[in-house]
Amino acid sequence: MDDNVENYINFLSDDCLICIFNKLESESDRNAFGLTCKNWFKVRNIARKSIIFHCSFNPKVYKEHANCLSKLLARSPYLNLVSLAGLTELPDAALNQLRISGASLQSLSFYCCSGITDDGLEVVSIGCPNLVSLELYRCFNITDHGLENLCKGCHALKSLNLGYCVAISDQGIAAIFRNCPNISTIIIAYCRGLSGVGFRGCPGTLSHLEAESCMLSPDGLLDVVSGGGLEYLNLYNLKSPTGLDGLDRVGYAKSLRFLNLRMCRYLTDDSVTAIASGCPLIEEWSLAVCHGVRLPGWSAIGLLCNKLRILHVNRCRNICDQGLQALGDGCVCLQVLHIHGCGKITNNGLASFSIARPNVKQRVDEIMCIGPSIEDLFRLQ
Numbered sequence: 001m002d003d004n005v006e007n008y009i010n011f012l013s014d015d016c017l018i019c020i021f022n023k024l025e026s027e028s029d030r031n032a033f034g035l036t037c038k039n040w041f042k043v044r045n046i047a048r049k050s051i052i053f054h055c056s057f058n059p060k061v062y063k064e065h066a067n068c069l070s071k072l073l074a075r076s077p078y079l080n081l082v083s084l085a086g087l088t089e090l091p092d093a094a095l096n097q098l099r100i101s102g103a104s105l106q107s108l109s110f111y112c113c114s115g116i117t118d119d120g121l122e123v124v125s126i127g128c129p130n131l132v133s134l135e136l137y138r139c140f141n142i143t144d145h146g147l148e149n150l151c152k153g154c155h156a157l158k159s160l161n162l163g164y165c166v167a168i169s170d171q172g173i174a175a176i177f178r179n180c181p182n183i184s185t186i187i188i189a190y191c192r193g194l195s196g197v198g199f200r201g202c203p204g205t206l207s208h209l210e211a212e213s214c215m216l217s218p219d220g221l222l223d224v225v226s227g228g229g230l231e232y233l234n235l236y237n238l239k240s241p242t243g244l245d246g247l248d249r250v251g252y253a254k255s256l257r258f259l260n261l262r263m264c265r266y267l268t269d270d271s272v273t274a275i276a277s278g279c280p281l282i283e284e285w286s287l288a289v290c291h292g293v294r295l296p297g298w299s300a301i302g303l304l305c306n307k308l309r310i311l312h313v314n315r316c317r318n319i320c321d322q323g324l325q326a327l328g329d330g331c332v333c334l335q336v337l338h339i340h341g342c343g344k345i346t347n348n349g350l351a352s353f354s355i356a357r358p359n360v361k362q363r364v365d366e367i368m369c370i371g372p373s374i375e376d377l378f379r380l381q
Contacts, residue, residue: 021044021047022047030044031044045075045076045077046076046077046078047078048075048076048078048079049078049079049080049081050079050080050081050082050083051069051072051073051076051079051081051082051083051084052081052082052083053065053083053084053085053086053087054085054086055085055086055111055112056086057086062086062087062088062089063089065084065087066087066089066090066091066094069084069090069094070094070096070097073097073098073101073102074097074100074101076101077100077101077104078104079101079102079104079105080104080105080106080107080380081105081106081107081108081380082105082107082108082109083107083108083109083111084109084110084111084113085109085111085112086111086112086113087112087113087115088112088113088114088115089115090110090113090115090116091115092115092116092117092119092120092123095116095120095123095124095127096123098123098124098126098127098128099123099126099127100127101127102124102127102128102131103127103128103129103130104130105127105128105130105131106130106131106132106133106380107131107132107133107134107378107379107380108124108128108131108133108134108135109133109134109135109378110134110135110136110137110139111135111137111138112137112138113138113139114138114139114140114141115141116136116139116141116142117141117142117146118141118142118143118145118146118149120146121142121146121147121149121150122146122149122150124150124153124154125149125150125151125152125153125154126153128153128154129153129154129155129156130156131154131156131157132156132157132158132159132380133157133158133159133160133378133379133380134150134154134157134159134160134161135161135378136160136161136162136165137161137162137163137164137187138163138164138165139165140164140165140166140167141167142162142165142167142168143167143168143172144167144168144169144171144172144175145172146172147168147172147173147175147176148172148175150176151175151176151178151179151180152179154180155179155180155181155182156180156182157176157180157182157183158182158183158184158185158205159183159184159185159186159377159378160176160180160183160185160186160187161186161187161378162186162187162188162191163187163188163189163190163191163210164189164190164191165188165191166190166191166192166193167193168191168193168194169193169194169198170194170195170196170197170198170199170220171198172198173186173188173194173198173199174197174198174199174200177198177199177201177202177203177206181203181205182203182205183202183203183205183206184205184206184207184208184377185206185207185208185209185374185377185378186206186208186209186210187209187210187374188209188210188211188214189210189211189212189213189214189234190212190213190214191214192213192214192215192239193215194211194214194215194216194220195215195216195217195219195220195241196211196214196216196217196219196220196221196222196223196224197217197219197220197223198223199220199223199224199226199227200223200226201223201226201227202223202224202226202227203227203229204227204228204229205227205229206227206229206230207229207230207231207232207255208230208231208232208374208377209224209230209232209233209234210234210374211224211233211234211235211238212234212235212236212237213236213237213238213239214235214238214239215239215240215241216235216238216239217241217242217246218242218244218246218249221246221247221249221250222249222252224249225249225250225252225253225256226252228253228254228255229255230253230255230256231255231256231257231258232256232257232258232371232372232374233250233253233256233258233259233260234260234369234370234374235247235250235259235260235261235264236260236261236262236263236264236286236368237262237263237264238261238264238266240266243266244266245266245267245268245270245271245292246271247261247264247266247267247271247275248270248271248274248275250271250274250275250278250279251271251274251275251277251278251279252278253278253279254278254279254280254281255281256279256281256282257281257282257283257284257371258282258283258284258285258370258371258372259275259279259282259284259285259286260286260369260370260371261285261286261287261290262286262287262288262289262290262312262368263288263289263290264290265289265290265291265292266292267287267290267292267293268292268293268297269292269293269294269295269296269297269300272287272293272296272297272300272301273296273297273300273304276300276301276303276304276305277300277304280304280306280307281307282305282307282308283307283308283309283310284308284309284310284311284370284371285301285305285308285310285311285312286311286312286338286367286370287311287312287313287316288312288313288314288315288316288338288366289314289315289316290316291316291317291318292318293316293318293319294318294323295320295322295323295326297323298319298323298324298326298327299323299326301326301327301330301331302326302327302328302329302330302331303326303330304330305330305331306330306331306332306333307333308331308333308334309333309334309335309336310334310335310336310337310338310370311327311331311334311336311337311338312338312366312367312370313337313338313339313342314338314339314340314341314342314364314366315340315341315342315366316342317342317343317344318344319342319344319345320344320345320349321344321345321346321348321349321352324339324345324349324350324352324353325349325352325353325356327353328352328353328356328357328360329356334357334360335359335360335361336360336361336363337360337361337362337363338363338364338365338366338367339362339363339364340363340364340365340366350362
């Protein structure tokens with residue numbers, strides 16, 4: 001390299017180098033930038049906005065990631081996002097550097113980091129006051145104490161994934177709502193220790209809730225919708241602690257637009273009618289494998305769900321030709337009907353529906369997740 005050119009480069013300010021670095025699109029170019037010299041290596045670390053470790057299913061790789069994490073955090077003071085996937089043996093001690101470098105952090109994922117405990121969440125609470133999104137999926141050692149510690153410092157939280165955090169209870173959920181007034185999205189899938197009463201008095205900002213395979217009580221369901229802002233509710237395979245249907249409480253969710261009741265086997269016509277009457281804005285509704293819904297339920301949907309665009313009735317044993325006709329006679333906005341494996345519907349019934357509603361697409365595929373992707377709500381905008 002010409003000596004004059006090298007001298008000019010040495011006189012470039014850090015701000016100028018950061019501007020150049022930010023123009024580099026590929027990760028290989030950014031790594032090469034950092035290997036040029038010590039000063040450029042420092043600039044590369046200052047400019048780093050994210051650390052992402054993907055699942056590799058290789059214990060050796062996971063060990064290497066865990067060993068280098070503290071150094072990466074120490075060298076990167078302006079991170080916005082840290083995503084750690086599959087580091088099952090990541091110890092709480094590896095997070096200590098967040099006390100110093102976590103102030104700018106907005107998104108943090110401990111996806112399947114089952115070694116993280118309540119002590120780790122205390123470090124997050126102290127070091128990450130601007131945290132907006134946190135994923136604790138399959139962090140089995142997190143308890144109510146950890147959630148209470150977390151919300152003491154992370155008041156800006158909007159999205160929280162607690163899927164498979166099997167040691168938490170309604171006490172921890174209540175602490176989150178008391179201290180994090182901006183919560184809009186929460187995932188509690190497979191948290192069977194929750195009855196739902198921890199949602200009592202939840203803020204109106206809560207708009208998205210995933211509660212797949214939970215054991216929510218009728219009173220708990222009423223508390224879940226108490227904030228009044230729910231637009232998306234997933235109760236796929238909801239368990240009943242009493243063996244009775246309590247889903248009529250969902251009818252109090254006046255703002256609800258997307259409702260997944262797939263495999264809610266205790267669901268009855270009375271609850272379907274209450275939901276259809278109380279949720280006038282509903283656009284997509286999954287009732288797949290809901291064998292308790294019969295003609296009165298289908299008739300209520302046809303009569304009352306005037307904004308319904310997508311309906312899932314796959315493998316419903318008790319929808320018959322008359323029920324299908326009731327849907328066709330109503331549901332004026334219906335665009336897509338997922339229908340397959342419904343033994344009481346005849347070919348003549350399907351043909352009559354097609355003639356009456358030729359613009360409704362009939363699909364045989366089964367969709368497990370409906371509505372907008374809730375994972376998108378955990379991504380920084």
